[in-house]
Amino acid sequence: MTVLATRGLSRRFGGLVAVDDVSFDVHAGMIKALIGPNGAGKSTLFNLLTGFDRPDAGDISFLGASILGWAPHRVVRAGIARTFQNTQLFDEMTVAENVLVGMHTCLRAGFAEGSLRLPATKASERAAVEQACRLLRLVGADRFADSPGADVPHGVRRLVEIARALASNPKLLLLDEPAAGLNNAETHALATCLRRIQADGTTILIVEHDMGLVMEISDEIIVLDRGRKIAEGPPLLIQKDAAVIEAYLGEVIADA
Amino acid sequence: MSRRLVGTIAPVLAVMVVLALPLVTTDRYLFKVLTFVGLNLIVVAGLALLFGYAGQISLGHAAFFGIGAYTVGYLTADGAVPWLIATLAATVLAALVGFTLALPMLRLKGHYLGMATLGFSEIMTVLFVEARGITGGNDGLRGIPYPVLGPFKIATPGGVYLLVWITAIIVLVLAGNLVRTRPGRALRALHGAELGAQACGIDTGRLRVQVFALSAGLAGLAGALYASSVGYVSPTTFSLEFSVLLVAMIVLGGTGSIAGPVAACVGLTLLPYVDALIPGLPREAVSFLQDWEADIAGIVMILVLLFAPGGVAGLIRSMTRAGDSR
Amino acid sequence: MSSSELLQFLISGLQSGAIYALVGLGFTLVYASTGIINFAQGEFFMLGGVLAVAGVRIGLPLPLAIVAAVVISAGVGVAMERIALRPRRDSGALVLIIITIGVSMVLKSVARHAFGPNEMALPAFTPGPPVLLLGAAIDRQVLWIWGLTLVAVIGLTLLYTRTRLGRAMRATSLSHDAARLMGIDTAGVVMISFGLAAALGALGGAAVAPLTQTAFDAGARAGLKGFAAAILGGLGNPIAAVLGGLVLGVLESLSVAFISSTYKDAISLVLLLAVLFLRPQGLLGKSGREKV
């Protein structure tokens, strides 16, 4: 089953074409990676998919229905959650509260119920706190549950964002460079965690620079270069693709 | 004694002190001054949500206060409309105006939002003066009747004091509940990182409008109670200075807190009356305090923020943190 | 309406507008280097006026009294930054803004203690009959105000584009951290901006006093209009502040001419709100994230 499909997606900023006629599908239950050199348009594509930006052309459909032009909060409600390359944690709230905010779409209480604190509200709040703790354990950030967001180390911020994104119970999870700033052991733990999320039935689309991690976990890879899709396929094929090697892998090797 | 126990007992105790005051004294002056405190508390509760939690500045809440006051003044004159209905109407009207204003203001941030709310407030001041058929113009509305609840006429400063404070306490309890549940978290998220909030499925635009309308409604409610308790409404009360003072209460109290602004509100509202509230001050000291009131208020504001940039709430937070580590 | 009348309305608008612009410039200067709105800016306008009058009263020649008023006000501005703001410069814009409100209350009140509650008059810089232009009359003092506004804009633009200090100020406005890394003394830049803003406000106050008289409470309204001017133009750019001020002044004057003098403030504010709703960053402002 196709969870997410884009057709001819384009986005221009002035003269620069950031995303150029990109079409791809994400199938249910897979981990799909989106890679490409810096400035390839990966984050722009993420913004288009989640409603933070509007494409100039093309269509996005989620579970068969178009979500083109939807506001971000509607996209989340539909079942797509994301993290950011520059983490967007709520610094003045504790880590646990951050995850609770992620549950916004799953909880009901509005201004009236919240201020009256009816028994039903209290009960659902208690359940929500338990769920938040579970999610934090899942990503391995539970020991920071009571720290303010501002005090959390950089790598952990990404994990907390993952937990927060999971809190909305998404069918599709979009992760923007989750491994940046993690050491080897942490990256390994992240990989395990992502597999567990996948096993729970959540589809994942991931932007990542850590090729080791990408090759280890992804079922399929899309390669973007200067806004265009230059390759798509399973990791082994991508590794051998001449265009990819020229555009991207060479650069990585040069860097290393 | 456990902290939890203290946490329950202290507010209950404070509420009891507030409610028992009319049994201890009959001083009308004291009641009037404390009524002002209670009225400001109602506005501050809304502003703490809007500004302290959601980070949306408003330099125009005096205008909503005024809308509430004039609505009650106009409706209850000659007993045309029952007090309770008039008060509710005033609250709803202020909230509606806030709602309507918030829709186009959604796009504004920071100083620009400050200017827009300030501009709205100045426009309302012109209307308060010019719409003489409703507001009485510069002469104001006089003889606004005391609150009447069914068969009870609340016609003493003590009674009005109780009414206002009970309202304030209810509002504060509700606000305190709110910030600990889903909508309150959403407000704090909005302030913390707007992109993050949107990514959590929060409709930030709608939330902004909601909290603005809510805080405008609370300001309207306070204004309505002001009109009934003071009995006289005139345009000079709803000034920019009042709006600025309210914002100052939030910052001095500390953003992201209800308790802090409450303490700052009590302090700042009582400051001009301090000469009358301290027993046995010599006449010279009283006139000195009156003369230098603005200087003292300004210096207090500067000093508090110089030594406690997080306001009262920040101060208490750091005190408890120090206590915890010991 | 005859063309000379229309011209007179325009001149009238540009006259008030230039006053708003002078105060607005101070707002924008401080905003550019700190990202905060200095609510005490209006009080420097007041200080310039009352100090100049005080100088004349103790027998100083008018030019000297004005220079003294400007220098003292700049000193007050610098002192305000050093004493009340610098210790808290890392605390976020909000705290700083409320501190400036506190400073404004103190300055206004101290001025009342020092100079009394009554309005004070300052002699015109160059007395004489008004200058006639195509049938419209312009007070000589207004020419001074226009001249000062022009000099201030040109001076600030040159400062920003041609001098090291100006480049340092612009770098500071973009990012304090980056500026510090580039070896810029950001604390010094902020202090100089406050001094400059205070001096500019005071100069405006002294230039306006012969027209309107001045008093301890002249700052609040001037501050309000100047703030509106800076916002209308778009914060952070001297030309924008001047444009905002002039537009605001002309709007007011034209509402008197064509609609109603009673509602002129309301009309200009409604238009200001409309502009903000359409262009949330002001007429010349660049869209982008704000520091609050």
Add this chain to the structure above:
Amino acid sequence: MKTRRSVLATVLVALLMAAALSGCSGKGNGGSKAGEGGDAPYRIGAIVSLTGSYAGLGTPEQKAIEMEMKRINDAGGINGRQVEVIFEDDATDPAKAQAAVARLLEQENVIAVIGATGTSQTMALRDDIDRAGVPQVSMAGGSVITAEFDKNVFQTPWPNRIVVPFTLRALKDRGLVDVAVISDTGGYGKDGHDLILKGATVAGVKIVADETFNPGDTDMTAQLTKIKSASPDVVLLWNAGKEAAIVAKNIKQLGMAVPLVGSPGNGRREFIEGAGDAADGFRFAAGKILVPEAYGEGTPAFQVAKKFIADYSFAYGVAPDIFAGHAFDAFLVVTDALRRIEGEATPASLRDAIEATDGLVGVGGTFAYSAEDHNGLTEEELVFYRIEGSTWVLDK
């Protein structure tokens, strides 16, 4: 942590309130004792605007009252008792004025209230004044104060409803029939403006232009350009603030040859200083205090005014303005009534005594209150002034 925070805050609130409580009840008791003693001083409350926008009016008012209080007490007081005036600053805010009157009545047990400086502040006191039955003598000029009659409320300035018809008739007498009105949107200006429009036909003048400005405006050339195009015989200005000088200067700037006439609120030295030579020829109606000779030399009124001006100038180094005069009169009205009371002075007997005031010569005129008229002045007390050579002369 959160509970701890709210605990501390609530305790803080409770403490502040407890302090307030002990403060007030303590003071309240002290006050009531002082009010009852046989030789204790008469306690009179005065609510003036010492800060805020009316600070320029309230300050001379306080000075005039303090000066007179000292004079009376030095001379042995009234009926052998000293007079004590308790001042409250209302900061030009009606709500503060109301709190202030509650304090004066509750804690200080005053037998009369002088004040307030402004009309809004005066009106805000009414409910408390009525409930306590304490007489109030206002120094504000708003017509509403005595037009909306209250048996406890008196007024010393000439309200607009007396001055406006007088001024309009003076215009008509001088052949200035086409009148352009310019007024501010404050209470005083608006009150005058309405009365001018209402009274024009009766007085036989025609309103050809009607413009306003806001207190604090810095330029009125736009309004005056409109007025100029209506070619009036006279511009009638109604306000009390510093903007008057701007209007005068703007008229001169625009080269308008039309005469400018103002209100009693313009009878201030600051206007002459501010307008400079543009003030020359400015005319306005006011009481005779500005040129006491108007009373006729040797008359009692002349002597009262002369003495007040001399005393005030001696005490404070500047000549009194009309606001100081209104305050002098308010204090005089109260102290004069106190002298006339036989037996124990109570608020009620004092009120009756004030209402019985008849032929009391103050600096603003000769006061004669009655059960219907609590303003007590007539047009007889007004004269028309012209500014000439930086001073006031009578305009016959």
